[in-house]
Amino acid sequence: MKLRHLQKLAAIIVMGLLVTVSSCKKNLTPEGAVTTATVYTDFNNYKPVLAKLYDAFAISGQTGGAGNADIAGIDEGFGNYLRELFNMEELTTDEASIIWNDGTVHNLHDMTWNSQNEFIRAMYDRIYYEISLDNEFLRNTTDAALSKNGITGNNLTLAKQYRAEARFLRALSYSHAIDLFGNAPLVTENDAVGVFFPVQKTRTALFTYVEGELKGIDADLGAPRFEYGRADKAAAYTLLAKLYLNAKVYTGTDRSTDAIVYANKVISAGYTLEPHFKNLFLADNNKSNEIIFPIESDGLHTQGYGGMTYLVHAQIGGNMNASAFGVNGGWAGFRTTPQYVALFPDNSGNTDKRAMFFTNGQKLAMSDEYTFNDGYAIQKFRNVTSTGAVGSDPTGNFVDTDFPMFRLADVYLIYAEAVLRGGTGGDLPTALNYVNMVRTRAFDGSAAGNITAGQLNLQFMLDERGRELLFEMQRRTDLIRFGVFTNGNYLWQWKGGVLNGTSVSDNLNLMPIPSTQIALNPNLKQNLGYN
Numbered sequence: 001m002k003l004r005h006l007q008k009l010a011a012i013i014v015m016g017l018l019v020t021v022s023s024c025k026k027n028l029t030p031e032g033a034v035t036t037a038t039v040y041t042d043f044n045n046y047k048p049v050l051a052k053l054y055d056a057f058a059i060s061g062q063t064g065g066a067g068n069a070d071i072a073g074i075d076e077g078f079g080n081y082l083r084e085l086f087n088m089e090e091l092t093t094d095e096a097s098i099i100w101n102d103g104t105v106h107n108l109h110d111m112t113w114n115s116q117n118e119f120i121r122a123m124y125d126r127i128y129y130e131i132s133l134d135n136e137f138l139r140n141t142t143d144a145a146l147s148k149n150g151i152t153g154n155n156l157t158l159a160k161q162y163r164a165e166a167r168f169l170r171a172l173s174y175s176h177a178i179d180l181f182g183n184a185p186l187v188t189e190n191d192a193v194g195v196f197f198p199v200q201k202t203r204t205a206l207f208t209y210v211e212g213e214l215k216g217i218d219a220d221l222g223a224p225r226f227e228y229g230r231a232d233k234a235a236a237y238t239l240l241a242k243l244y245l246n247a248k249v250y251t252g253t254d255r256s257t258d259a260i261v262y263a264n265k266v267i268s269a270g271y272t273l274e275p276h277f278k279n280l281f282l283a284d285n286n287k288s289n290e291i292i293f294p295i296e297s298d299g300l301h302t303q304g305y306g307g308m309t310y311l312v313h314a315q316i317g318g319n320m321n322a323s324a325f326g327v328n329g330g331w332a333g334f335r336t337t338p339q340y341v342a343l344f345p346d347n348s349g350n351t352d353k354r355a356m357f358f359t360n361g362q363k364l365a366m367s368d369e370y371t372f373n374d375g376y377a378i379q380k381f382r383n384v385t386s387t388g389a390v391g392s393d394p395t396g397n398f399v400d401t402d403f404p405m406f407r408l409a410d411v412y413l414i415y416a417e418a419v420l421r422g423g424t425g426g427d428l429p430t431a432l433n434y435v436n437m438v439r440t441r442a443f444d445g446s447a448a449g450n451i452t453a454g455q456l457n458l459q460f461m462l463d464e465r466g467r468e469l470l471f472e473m474q475r476r477t478d479l480i481r482f483g484v485f486t487n488g489n490y491l492w493q494w495k496g497g498v499l500n501g502t503s504v505s506d507n508l509n510l511m512p513i514p515s516t517q518i519a520l521n522p523n524l525k526q527n528l529g530y531n
Contacts, residue, residue: 040140043155049137050162053169054229056130057081057295059304071125073516074118077230078102080306081130082295082403082473084123088180088511089473091152093485094340095490096378096471098333099316099370106369110497111486111504114514115530123180124514126252127173131187134170138163138189142397164220168231168239171213175243178206178250179477182510182527197523204251207243214240224269228286228294229402235293237265241414249481256423263415266292266427267434271408273441276386277353280407283326283400284385290409294402299383307403311381317372319361328396335375338364339492339501343466351397352449354442354467366493380471409438409468417461427447432456438468456483480509505529 039045061076062068069076078084090096091108107113111340113120132446139145141163151159177184185198201209207452214236224234241262247255274280274290285291297308316322316330336357341364344355358377366375383391383399391400412434419431436450443449453462462482466475475487484490486508491501507529514529518524 010451036136036140040145041149043151043159046141046159046162050165053130053133053137053166054296055302056126056133057169058297058302058307060126060306061304064179071122071123071129074122077305078119079122079126080310080317081126082308083122083306083310084119084126085473086311086471087119088123089476090471093475094337094490094495095466095475096334096336097366097369097375097494099335099372100333101370109369109494111495111508112497113512115515115518115526117512117514120511121514121516123176123511123518127177127180128185128187129174131170132447134166134173135187135189135191136193137166138170139193140191141166159252160220161222164217165231167217168221168236169215171210171236172239174206174210174213175239178203178210178243179246180511181513183525184513185521185524191431197401197521199523200525207247208251211240211243214243224271224292225289229296231293234266234269234271235406237262237269238292238411241266241411245414245418246477248479253425254421255419256421257425258423259414259418260423260426263411263418266408266411267415273408273437275441275445277442278356279386280404281381281401282386283383283391284387285390285402285404287386288404288407290407291402291404292406292408292411295347295405296402297399299391299398303393307401308399309397310383311403312383312401314400315378315381318358318376318377320358320379322396324382325379326390326396327399332372334374335362335366335377337366337375337492339493340466340470341376343463351444351446352442352467353444354470356470367499369494378471404472409441410465410472410474412438413461413465413468415457416456417465420458420461422457428453428456435461435464438464442468485509 025450028060039049056070060080061070069079071079087105087108091098091105092111095404097109103119104117105119108119140278141159143290146156146159172446182203186201186206186209187198191198217236218233220234221236224229224232226232241259244255244259244262247253271292272289279285280288280290286294295307296302312325312327313329313331314333315321316325316327317332320330322329341357344352345418356379361373362376364376368374381401383401393399415426416431416435419426419428432453435456439449439451440447462478465478469475479485479490486504488503493499493501495501496504507527510527513524513526518526
């Protein structure tokens, strides 16, 4: 049974001592409140509580619209984990600009944000909300707590696996904190419940903590693909490979060799490339053997205006037909820059299936940031299945398409880049083969797009990751790792708030700690360059 189809979830009140066993799904009603001690004496509650930890990435409150949000200061629709991760990783880059003028959202693409930006604050708060949920579960599933509650036999084995999954989800959130904010607080299940001031750790210390957590849970995680939607060994290996690929940025020490080690573990785990690229982004993408770890969506059971509902609707505007996307209308939000379009050269013969541009009525140049028809639109995610069926929500509001947080093609590219960066334990012929496997799929099984060994270099890898992983919330991280996020070596329209782009201060390689947190916690020090 998929986690998104559980009929009962636990909404954990993190800062208190109560757990409400209730639904996070819009169409179900709460069943009342009981004490934490009571919840954890009944093993039947464990998986529904675990489901809440997963669902906190996909939904952001208790009503599914813009009402009862998990975090304060932003409504439920805007304050969604996946939605804010997209805003941080995509709106700040060449891949996406948004025409809306909601609050300070435009400052993201213009790279003029500061510590008062409410979307950055929402991302920070979502990260630590997720960590708080994970900590509460872990606090109640220690060996001592399990013994006290009489959890034995197979249930004890399962409880330890659930605990490992919670540690993975916490590590995933901490990896986002490391990437976005650098030095950040470390809070674990060993900290007391209640009001206290977490101590800020260095980026390197957080990296070491996450690395240790991911290695420490290996024995208890399930085998690859034991149940779709849940974290398994391959998910942990993928996160480690990604951490190691970015280690030079995070810690100052190159860990490309370790990235190869863990990429190899994933590659040998039995995943295969999806034969048809577009199927990875449709409403039945849960069938794909390429997706290693998804954030699940369900039009009936995970309703909200963030997550994949945001990604599908906000693509659609101008002459685009919303019904072809399986939804009831478009939000006219995202377009891409001509610099991103240029990653697909004219000599590709328009046969690269990853060039998912909608051009009818759209201008290539984004002369006006606030006009949807300026800039090509993107048509990547859809709420229709590979057979053409529309998603499950009869209103057409909410979508079934899962977000592929980790997938095999990314791991192939990680391996290749790590080899090019001098990592040992891999080789260039294998790296070239993996890259060409990804490109052959992109060209519908044709070798027309394959490259030679002489073409395989780091610039090619940055461009190839852009082509393969559009809108998959990795672009900002990639541009920083390749050293072109802030400087003038790569410019895109409206970078720095200038039509043709301009360099910006290097301090923007990190997001600011939100001013609200600085005011509340005397242990926090703001990142350089921010007030």
